[in-house]
Amino acid sequence: MNAPESLRQRRPLVTGGKTVHDVTLDVCAPAERWGSMAFWSSFSTSQTAMFLYLCAWLLVQTIGLKLVGINNASDWGSFIVNFVFWVGIGHAGTLISAILFLFRQNWRTSINRAAEAMTVFAVSCAGVFPMLHTGRPWLAILFVFPYPNFRGPLWTNFRSPLEWDVFAVSTYATVSVLFWYMGMIPDLATLRDRARHPIRKFFYGLFSMGWRGSMRHWIHYETAYMIFAAIATPLVLSVHTIVSFDFAVSILPGWHTTIYPPYFVAGAIFSGFAMVVTLLVPARKLFHLEDYITIDHLEVMNKIILLTGSLVGFSYITEFFIAVYSGSPFEQFAFVNRAFGPFWWAYWIMMSCNLITPQFFWFRYIRRSIPLMWTLSLFVNVGMWFERYVIVVTLTRSFLMPSWGAYIMTFWDVVILAGSFGQFMTLFLLFCRVLPVCNMAEVKAFHPDTLRQIRESHDHD
Amino acid sequence: MTEQGILGYFDGPKAIILGAKRMRKTRQFRKWDAFTPFAVHTLDEAMDLPRSILPWFVLASGLSGLTFAIWFLSWTSAVNFPIWVGGKPMLSWPAWVPIFFELTILFSAWANLLGMLGLCGLPFHAKKPLDLRFTDDKFALWIPSDEPGYDAAALEAALRGAGASDVRVVGKGDA
Numbered sequence: 001m002n003a004p005e006s007l008r009q010r011r012p013l014v015t016g017g018k019t020v021h022d023v024t025l026d027v028c029a030p031a032e033r034w035g036s037m038a039f040w041s042s043f044s045t046s047q048t049a050m051f052l053y054l055c056a057w058l059l060v061q062t063i064g065l066k067l068v069g070i071n072n073a074s075d076w077g078s079f080i081v082n083f084v085f086w087v088g089i090g091h092a093g094t095l096i097s098a099i100l101f102l103f104r105q106n107w108r109t110s111i112n113r114a115a116e117a118m119t120v121f122a123v124s125c126a127g128v129f130p131m132l133h134t135g136r137p138w139l140a141i142l143f144v145f146p147y148p149n150f151r152g153p154l155w156t157n158f159r160s161p162l163e164w165d166v167f168a169v170s171t172y173a174t175v176s177v178l179f180w181y182m183g184m185i186p187d188l189a190t191l192r193d194r195a196r197h198p199i200r201k202f203f204y205g206l207f208s209m210g211w212r213g214s215m216r217h218w219i220h221y222e223t224a225y226m227i228f229a230a231i232a233t234p235l236v237l238s239v240h241t242i243v244s245f246d247f248a249v250s251i252l253p254g255w256h257t258t259i260y261p262p263y264f265v266a267g268a269i270f271s272g273f274a275m276v277v278t279l280l281v282p283a284r285k286l287f288h289l290e291d292y293i294t295i296d297h298l299e300v301m302n303k304i305i306l307l308t309g310s311l312v313g314f315s316y317i318t319e320f321f322i323a324v325y326s327g328s329p330f331e332q333f334a335f336v337n338r339a340f341g342p343f344w345w346a347y348w349i350m351m352s353c354n355l356i357t358p359q360f361f362w363f364r365y366i367r368r369s370i371p372l373m374w375t376l377s378l379f380v381n382v383g384m385w386f387e388r389y390v391i392v393v394t395l396t397r398s399f400l401m402p403s404w405g406a407y408i409m410t411f412w413d414v415v416i417l418a419g420s421f422g423q424f425m426t427l428f429l430l431f432c433r434v435l436p437v438c439n440m441a442e443v444k445a446f447h448p449d450t451l452r453q454i455r456e457s458h459d460h461d
Numbered sequence: 462m463t464e465q466g467i468l469g470y471f472d473g474p475k476a477i478i479l480g481a482k483r484m485r486k487t488r489q490f491r492k493w494d495a496f497t498p499f500a501v502h503t504l505d506e507a508m509d510l511p512r513s514i515l516p517w518f519v520l521a522s523g524l525s526g527l528t529f530a531i532w533f534l535s536w537t538s539a540v541n542f543p544i545w546v547g548g549k550p551m552l553s554w555p556a557w558v559p560i561f562f563e564l565t566i567l568f569s570a571w572a573n574l575l576g577m578l579g580l581c582g583l584p585f586h587a588k589k590p591l592d593l594r595f596t597d598d599k600f601a602l603w604i605p606s607d608e609p610g611y612d613a614a615a616l617e618a619a620l621r622g623a624g625a626s627d628v629r630v631v632g633k634g635d636a
Contacts, residue, residue, distance in 0.1 A: 024498075024597045158538060158556070163560075164559040167563040174567060179570075182574050189590075189596045193593040209578060209587065210583050210587020212587075213497055213590075215495035216581075218501075219510060224513075224577035231566050234562075245559075440498075441500070450499075450501075453475035457475045458503070
């Protein structure tokens with residue numbers, strides 16, 4: 001039996017009969033007109049959340065960390081939960097921009113810019129938490145980076161996973177910004193060439209570095225793009241591996257397992273793709289990009305959520321099985337405690353959101369239904385936050401009974417978590433207003449008409 | 462200083478690829494260039510432009526990052542302030558591999574961006590765009606006046622013969 005027409009033929013990446021010139025007009029439009037009501041209302045909401053965030057910071061720093069819920073039983077608390085959550089969110093952007101580029105997945109072209117922006121902003125949100133957790137963030141920079149000093153000189157402990165994390169996350173942030181910026185140079189030149197106002201001309205001119213679309217430059221640019229993809233691919237896998245080492249290299253039951261690196265990486269991509277769907281579904285409406293970020297793009301992302309979600313679910317079950325199989329009473333207790341201890345509710349939120357939710361994407365109807373996929377992506381975001389919560393907080397029942405205790409997030413923990421979303425959304429909405437949301441140069445290069453013309457030019461030989 | 466030369470406009474990627482191939486049938490160009498809104502694949506082959514040497518810079522920089530990391534961690538841990546913990550060797554390099562890796566990547570990434578801009582001569586040797594629509598949807602071949610054997614009239618005829626929809630002489634005597 002023949003497959004239906006829609007399955008046999010790859011659908012065009014740009015719909016609605018848009019020409020190459022339309023790509024320029026549509027993608028530049030949000031940066032060239034006054035924001036809509038929807039934009040300003042969401043922006044002011046995000047700004048308010050960010051303002052509360054800054055107030056909460058100020059209070060927590062001046063009064064002290066006693067305002068938040070950390071104690072001897074759980075001395076990392078929500079800060080590490082949020083840190084790992086945000087770093088994980090970032091991974092989808094690099095996956096789309098680097099790994100899918102190496103696999104020649106051309107559908108990535110219209111979503112890679114927004115996803116990379118998300119990476120940069122998510123990592124910036126993540127970076128705040130370890131700093132905040134030191135209690136004296138203005139000194140933290142001196143704790144984490146090695147520098148010559150008069151205390152011996154004492155250097156940072158390069159054998160510690162926390163120090164590896166400093167290098168991994170700072171390298172990841174730098175490489176993400178550089179990759180994102182380099183990809184934007186040709187599009188910034190487009191905005192510069194369309195600009196009328198001198199201030200716009202100046203800033204877009206400054207950041208487009210004098211790009212003028214020369215073929216000799218494109219050759220270097222394409223090579224550099226390929227190299228960025230090639231170095232960002234092992235980098236992104238290493239970053240969440242090293243984040244998982246923060247836990248796995250310790251010798252605590254429930255943490256000291258070899259499954260952590262792959263399981264963290266799969267979870268990071270899973271949560272990141274869910275966040276991409278959460279953001280792009282409203283963004284494509286708000287900025288009228290439905291012809292570039294089509295329902296087919298969203299469907300492919302939902303397939304990746306299904307794949308990585310199944311990997312994560314499989315890891316949960318493997319982890320539990322190995323704990324039972326290990327014969328170690330401490331390991332067994334750690335897992336039974338996760339599922340049936342005082343934090344059983346967090347465990348079952350995690351299990352239902354991460355194991356069951358993505359399975360709905362087996363159905364084509366759900367993969368292509370905007371309201372359903374958006375709702376499911378929210379469940380995944382919640383589930384992945386709770387995954388880290390479960391990992392961190394269930395240690396309040398560790399293998400030494402005197403160190404048992406209770407962990408309760410305070411009001412300020414919640415404000416800081418909500419506020420970090422405010423920071424993220426503020427940055428993302430600003431990005432949508434002043435920078436090109438889609439990679440115009442790449443969308444044009446993979447425009448159905450361009451592909452046809454290049455194919456025809458080969459047939460001519 | 463304004464550039465001088467001749468611009469031949471083509472209607473789209475197919476026309477410019479075929480145009481570049483037809484132009485090369487009669488003679489070779491050393492200094493020509495094309496302006497396109499995106500990287501037109503196979504146009505570089507059609508124009509016989511050389512590959513980028515950027516990967517060598519990135520390799521060199523990545524290796525120097527690795528070397529620096531090995532030296533710096535060995536020096537701080539074993540020479541400058543050695544701390545003997547739990548009978549473990551001073552040069553416990555397996556625990557340093559993550560940092561070796563990250564610094565290799567970090568140095569490569571900087572060399573990649575700066576090397577790309579340097580090889581393009583940007584931003585310090587940037588030239589004015591010859592047409593603002595090249596970053597939108599226009600395609601053109603550009604033959605500068607310092608090309609050996611430059612002859613505007615002959616080149617104009619050749620460009621039109623190669624399929625150019627419009628030809629514009631840039632520079633002296635041209636507004």
